[in-house]
Each structure stands twice: as C-alpha cells, then as structure tokens.
Amino acid sequence: MYQLRGVTKQYRRDKATVDALVDVDLTIGDGDRLVIQGPTGGGKSTLLQMLGGLDRPTSGSIELDGVDLAKLPEARLTTFRAESIGFVFQSFNLIPTLNAQENVETALVPLRLKAAERRERAAQALESVGLGERLGHLPSEMSGGQQQRVAIARALVKNPKVLLADEPTGNLDESMRDEIMDVLETLWKEHGLTFVMVTHDSSIARRAPRIATIRKGRITLTENSKAV
Template structure:
C-alpha cells in the first residue's frame, strides 16, 4: 500500500519557484488501478516519479508498505525499485542492439538471477504479452506496439508488486493503443498488480475505476462506483 502525506515538490526556475506538487495526500491500496491525468506541467509525471522512487519530495512522505521512500539511501532505494516496482515509458527505452529476450533479461541482472533462469523467465514474460515467436528479434524488426509489449514484459519479468506506466500508449495509434491497454488490463487482473498510469488520453481515463486529476500541483480524486 502507498500512503502519500503532504507531498510537496518545488523546483527553482531562474527567480521563479515552481510547485510541481503542492501538499498531495493519497492512499493507493494493493491491487488498485489508478489513472493520473491533467494538463502538461501540472505535476502528473512528478507524482509518478515520487511513487517510483525516481525523485524525492521537497517535503512530505511517500510510504510504500511502511517504508518512507524519501528517507532511504540511494542504494536501498535502488534495491526497492529493482525488486518491487516495474516501469513502462512512452519511448519504450529498449536497447537497439539486444534482442527482445535479451532486453527483457536486463531487468533480472541486478537481482542476481542466473543466466539459465533469466532466459527462461524472459521467454515466459514475452509469451505472456503475445510475443513468444519474437524472442530473437531486434527492436528495429518490430512495430511500435510490439516494442511496447517487450517493454511491458521487461517491467513484469521481475514479478513486481507495482507497475508504473508513464504515457505507455502515447506513441501508438488508436488501434494499437487499445491492444496495449488490453494487455496491461489483463496482466493487472491476473497478477494482482498495483497499476498506476499517467495518460493524456481521455478515452483511457474514462474507463479508470480511480482517477486522480492534477492541476498546478493539487490533486483531486474521483472514484467510480463498482458496476
């Protein structure tokens, strides 16, 4: 479970102080699916970075399973990210000289997983996103949607508790967007993930059971009644 208490993030831009987050309070239970939406520069990606331990608040607490990420050393924070949090980004971030399977394996190297097990787990992760026949393909030999599937497999191969996605469909057309969202939704349900996603796409936001809207660093939460 996440507990955010009074999370503030300030940046100095010249003589101006920018409040990217301004006293954000938020609870995210295990297994939740939360979509974060708002205008450009409103604080969406900053909030996701706080949840992933990629940035630290100026003040406040970002507590994951009883541990305040803001107070951890960089070494311990790296370990928490490696073991518990999977990331998916808009730009895929695949290594162009590695095959799909090798790209997925990179997530297991920091965990000390041995070579044979890495290969087996990477192959299984790719099969789970529908790429079982693409293990040996380079990113340049795959479509944008297939590359994003590789990125999703890489995020999930380490079996994290939390999946954070920053505009994962931003570089895809509408048809491919729907395919990727189907993959993410299926994996969320099957694996019991805590799934938190930033998007500009209103069609995706409308389907979210919980929607956090951030404007000028302030958060408003909307919860939909169960069908």
C-alpha cells in the first residue's frame, strides 16, 4: 500500500522555483487502480515518478508497504525498482537494437536470473500479451500497438507489485488504444497489481474507480462509481 504524506516537489528553472507537487497526501491500496489526470505541466508525471522511485520529493514521505522511498539510498531504490515496479511509457521506450524477447529480458537482467530462465519468462510474458509469434522481431518491425504490448510484457515479466503507466495510449490510434487498455485491465486483474496510470484521455479515465486530478501541483481525488 502506498501512503503519501505532505509530498512536495520543487524544481529550479531559470533561477525560479517551480512547484511541481504541493503538499500531496494520497493513499493507494494494494490492488487499487488509480488514474491521474490534469493539464500538461500540472505534475502528473512527477507524481508517477515519485511513486516509481525515479525521483525524490523535496519534502514529505512516500511509503510503500511501510518503506519510505524518499529516504532509501540510491542503490536500494534501484533494487526496489528492479523488483517491485513495472513501468509503461507513452513512447514505449524499447531498445531499438534488441528484439521483442530481448527487450523483455532487460527487465530481468537486474534480478540476476540465468539466461535460460530469462528467455523462458520473457517468451511467456510476450505470449500473455499475444505476441508469442513475434519474439524475434525488432521494434521497428512492429506496429505501435505491438510495441506497447512488448513494453507491457517487459513491465510485467518480473511480477511487480505496482504497475505505473504514463500515457500508455498517448501514441496510439483509437482501436489500438482500446486494445492496449483491454490488455492492461486484464493483466491488472490477473496479477492483482496496484495500477496507477496517467492519461489525458477522459474516456480511459472514466474506466477507473478512482481519479486523481492534479492542477498546479495540488491533487483532488474523485471516486468514480461508473468505473468499468
């Protein structure tokens, strides 16, 4: 369970201080699904990065299962990301020179698994997103939707506790968008993940039971009774 208390993040930009997050309090239960919305530059991605241990708050605490990520040393934070967090990015962020299977394997490299086990688990993960036939394909040989599926397989191959997705459908057309959302929701249910997603797309946001809206660094939570 995530417990955020008084999280503030400030950036220095051209000698001015920018408040990306201001005194954010937020609780996300295990297995919850939360959508974060808000205008560009409002602090959505910053909050997601805080949750994923990619960045530290200027003040406040971010606890996951009682461990304050804000105070973890860099090496342990890296290990935490390797073991517990799955990321899905808007631009897929696949390594262009590695094929689908190898891209998925990159998430298992820090876990020091044997190569054979890595390969097997990567193949299974790709199978689970419907890409069992495309293990050897490079990102450039796949459509945007397929690339995002590879990215999802990469996020989930290590069985993380949390899945963080930053605009996962932002670069996809409408049909692909629905396809990816179906995949994500199915996997969320199957794996019992805590799933936090940033999106601009209101139609996607409406599918979530809780919606957090961030404006000028301040958060507002809305319960969505019409969630899918």
